[in-house]
Amino acid sequence: MSSPTTYELFAVKYAHHDRPAVDNFVFRDDVHDGPGPLDFFVWVAKSAERTFVIDTGFSEETGRRRERAILRDPKAGLAAIGIDAGQVEDVIITHLHYDHVGNFEIFPRATFHLQDREMAYATGRYMGHQRLRMPFDVENVTGMVRELYRGRVAFHDGDEEIASGLSLHLVGGHSHGLQFVRVHTARGWVVVASDAAHFYAHMASGNPFPIVLHVGEMLEGHRKCRRFAASAQHIVPGHDPLVMQRYPAPSPELEGIAVRLDVAPGNG
Secondary structure, eight states: OOOOOOOEEEEEEEEEEOOBGGGGOSSOOSSSOSBOOEEEEEEEEEOSSOEEEEOOOOOHHHHHHHTOEEOSOHHHHHHHTTOOGGGOOEEEOSOOSTTTSOOGGGOTTOEEEEEHHHHHHHTSGGGGSHHHHTTOOHHHHHHHHHHHHTTOEEEEOSSEEEETTEEEEEOOSSSTTOEEEEEEETTEEEEEEETTOSSHHHHHHTOOOSOOSOHHHHHHHHHHHHHHSSSGGGEEESSOTHHHHHSOOSSGGGTTTEEESSSOOOOO
16 A cells, blocks of 8 residues: 655744634633734645645735734735645635635635535524624625536535545534544644634643534544544644744745644744
8 A cells, every 4th residue: 555645734824813812712711811812824735746725714805804914815825835826726625714715716726625514504594693604704605606606616525535645524513514634744644623623722621712513523523633643743723823833934034924834843
């Protein structure tokens, strides 16, 4: 049996949001006091044969409307690490919340990989509840429907290897069809958790993020991330500023813009 393909793996930071830590946990306590800022990322898994972009980020207009500070548009962030969005053929959408999907126009050649369950959720009866539809933007959801009618959406039903060394894993919880991405790298199997765990502290404490459809699924998702990663040090949360501190930039010029996830983290 041949060895899995090995990928370079990057996180590209494109936006930031300051908020108190108490807003980041379902169960209130005295431990999580003080600031709790969010970073926003897109990720890239790149091999000699194929490039996958994971999530697409939000636009400047969305950032203004939702009071999130966009630092650079995702297209520019990808270009900074040598990725031409216009040439990308595979984009994985972990879920359809506003900060993970959009910017369709910068990926004119891409197929979008999405879980069946997520499209059903974002277009179904639960969106009749304001609290549940709050993290979605209707233009992004209808945009994905348009891409479907253009023949550019690949649906997945649960866990699936979509290329050698790269697989999708359904977890739900935060959103009904949330998936994480498992990537084979030079340091072993890395889990790009996306919002299966927003912060390292969510998995460490068992106290998850408060935007959640099903708390039990979210907690089981933490277990699933651990099961598919080579170790706890191989799980990359979706919004933790510590990611930018623990992992090295690809070059000095990219400090604060991108980090490499295919090398071991430091102690930041």
